[in-house]
Amino acid sequence: MSRWLVDGWQVVIGLETHVQIKSSRKLFSRSSTSLLNDLPNTRFNTFDAAFPGTLPRLNRKCLDLALRAALALDCTVNKRSSFDRKHYFYPDQPAGYQVTQHYSPFAVNGRFVSPKIGVPIRIKQIQLEQDTAKSITNSRTRSSLIDLNRAGTGLLEIVTEPDFRSPEEAADYVRSLQELLRAVGVSDGNMEAGSLRCDVNVSINRPGEPLGTRCEVKNINSVKFMVAAIEYEIQRQKNILETFHSEHKVPQETRRFDVDSWRTVKMRSKEDAPDYRYMPDPNLGVLILSEGHIESVRREMPPLPEATRARLIQTYSSSGVTENNIDVLMNLDAIKEIPYDGVSNSGLGAVAYFERCAEGRDSKFVMNWIIQDFLGRLSALGKPFSSAHIPVGKMGELLDLIAxxxxxxxxxxxxxxxxxxxxxxxxxxxxxxxxxxLSPVAKQATISPTSDDTLRDICIRCIDALPAEIAALRAGNEKVMNRVIGWIMRHTKGKADINRAKEILKELLQL
Incomplete structure (x- = not known):
């Protein structure tokens, strides 16, 4: 993708992605993480509600999944890191501070190459932190309530350097990051459900001049909204700088994206680190990771998406399976939630489903049937892909009957x-x-074994029933053949071999 300018302005974008870790327990408590259908305030304990005297205990599974993300993003894992308290006072933060890793994150200096962008994106750091509670506002009663279900849920904050130069690049990165995190089982990455949210930092400047003042747009939960927010910010900042020239600078602000007006709205002046009064958390101390622990996580890592894609291309391309076919399956697996820590599984992923079905069969035939017919029918019924709809064994039986x-x-x-x-x-x-x-060959008890004779009789009846179409065929109009074959298929209930029916028709008509 080109590194483009907007009316002579260079766009500089950095992303902070907040990813909910796919663990059944919260980061520092034994309380269960919440689901969308849970009733408010049913998934928290005294620590999540910041009762005095309660103490944190780090969830080992959250740490292991965080390590997976760091290794997948080619980060340097710090063997010594620590937790800090980020102080701010909002109703959705019961303790008055958030536990995060500001000064000493557990992973730094990563690198991620999105297949579509093609330019390496530098990962500044990855840090573990808690999620906040959720504010529920009732506009009718003008009141706000707090739901503590989400409070304390484990998050990864993945911070990039300002390496993006267009909204499209940022969007491609987020989609590729979703695919990566799902593939290694770190998160389901569902933006609509709040499992992945983005803070976007945007600034513009003339090429060769110092970077402009960045504005941060908080908590965007859709790629479409993110692109719209960046495009609005580019235009807004450009208007300020071009209207006032060098007399004014873009004010440093924290903003939000208004989905109703499709624009960003000021929330507050941008805070800097001193405003949050960061301090080491005295209850957590230093996190020490051994080389053996890191290597054990590395050994258990599932294959990364690009490695899986390369293996599939190498294995199946010679039989006629295309890269587009493989991308369809990979995209389905990117959507599928991957089980971890007791979370229930919905069956095989699309790639595994295809490979199981293709064992001992023509892989191109299997791929075409799965993509064109199975997925097409699921889409028509409004159902997502799941191997539970038709297990591998039954799909194999169906494919064998056709073959x-x-x-x-x-x-x-x-x-x-x-x-x-x-x-x-x-x-x-x-x-x-x-x-x-079943076709006549498979129904020998009810249809003559000489299936060609049966099909020939039906073709003769077809010639008598469709005189106009037969005349057009004899005149060289091949398009009419579809109507003739359609008549034969209706009168055989779809059991006729189309190619053989055409051969018999041409033989009878001496074409």
């Missing part, structure tokens, strides 16, 4: 629809037989 010509593709689509809308334990072939979908 062995015991069922036509049209009949298989009807059977697939039935399997998705009315799941049952009936074996696939038996279900096809009950629905009268």
């Amino acid at each position: 062995e010509k015991q069922m036509t593709r049209s009949s298989a689509k009807l059977l697939l629809q039935q399997m998705l809308t009315a799941p049952s334990d009936v074996p696939v072939k038996l279900l096809a037989k009950q629905m009268d979908l």
